[in-house]
Amino acid sequence: MGQYDVDFVGVPFDIGSTYRTGTRFGPEAMRKISSLYGNYNFGMGVDLRESLICCDVGDIFYPANITKSHDQIRKGITHILSANTMPMIMRGDHSTGYPCVHGITECVEGNVGIIHFDQHIDTQEKDMDEIMHTCPWFQATNVPNYPPVNLLLVVSRFQGQVFAQGNHEGPQL
Numbered sequence: 001m002g003q004y005d006v007d008f009v010g011v012p013f014d015i016g017s018t019y020r021t022g023t024r025f026g027p028e029a030m031r032k033i034s035s036l037y038g039n040y041n042f043g044m045g046v047d048l049r050e051s052l053i054c055c056d057v058g059d060i061f062y063p064a065n066i067t068k069s070h071d072q073i074r075k076g077i078t079h080i081l082s083a084n085t086m087p088m089i090m091r092g093d094h095s096t097g098y099p100c101v102h103g104i105t106e107c108v109e110g111n112v113g114i115i116h117f118d119q120h121i122d123t124q125e126k127d128m129d130e131i132m133h134t135c136p137w138f139q140a141t142n143v144p145n146y147p148p149v150n151l152l153l154v155v156s157r158f159q160g161q162v163f164a165q166g167n168h169e170g171p172q173l
Contacts, residue, residue, distance in 0.1 A: 001083035005052045008088045009080060010059035011073055015066055016095025016132045027059060027090035054088075066130050070099040077103025094122050097136030105143045113150035114140070121153050 001007055010027030017023060039048040048054070060076035062069035077100050080087040089100055097116070105112050116122070116137060124134045141148040 001055075001057065001080060001085050003053070004055040004085050006054045006088055007080050007083075007085045008054065008056040008090065009076065011062075011076075011089060011091045011096050011100070012059050013062060013069060013073070013092035013096050015064065015069060015093075016130070017093045018127060018132055018134070023092040026092055030090045031056065066095065066132075070095070070102075073099035074103040074106075078106045081107035094118075094133040094136050097122070098139040101136075101140040101146055102143050105145045108145070110145065111150055112143075112146045113152070114146075115152045115154065117154045119156045121155055123153075 010031075012024040012027045014021045014024040040046070041048070057080070060073050062072045073096055077087055077089065081104065089096075091097070091100065097114075101112065101114060114137070120134075122134055122136055123138045124132075125138050126132075127134045137151055137153070140146055141151060
């Protein structure tokens with residue numbers, strides 16, 4: 001790290017899924033499919049190898065505990081950014097959005113913003129008393145330099161997911 005412009009890092013995590021596990025295989029699948037393609041974009045006439053120095057730094061290891069795992073993910077993202085390298089994060093379940101944003105905010109002066117595309121809003125405070133896949137953006141907006149107004153949710157369907165009762169200061173929809 002440090003000598004690269006971009007570090008690809010995997011976060012193969014699906015402990016925060018309440019059902020339909022398997023997102024932990026996402027980073028591995030992205031690596032496999034990317035090996036089928038070259039670095040040259042004919043439409044734009046750009047060879048990524050000439051524009052960016054990239055490296056795959058592997059996966060962030062995590063223990064089998066959501067809170068400790070989120071802390072390990074945050075530390076991994078902070079470590080990459082502290083080497084002045086842009087992390088390209090290949091994530092598992094949505095709960096990992098919170099520690100990734102938290103790691104980014106520790107290395108960035110000023111406010112951070114997120115544009116999140118999804119089918120639902122992921123803004124519950126807790127799910128089964130944990131920070132699960134339905135909770136990353138509620139939790140992330142509690143980080144000091146990530147104000148709720150800097151979260152843009154592009155949602156294709158809304159299933160009635162709401163902010164915690166009594167909390168009406170979450171991200172504006």
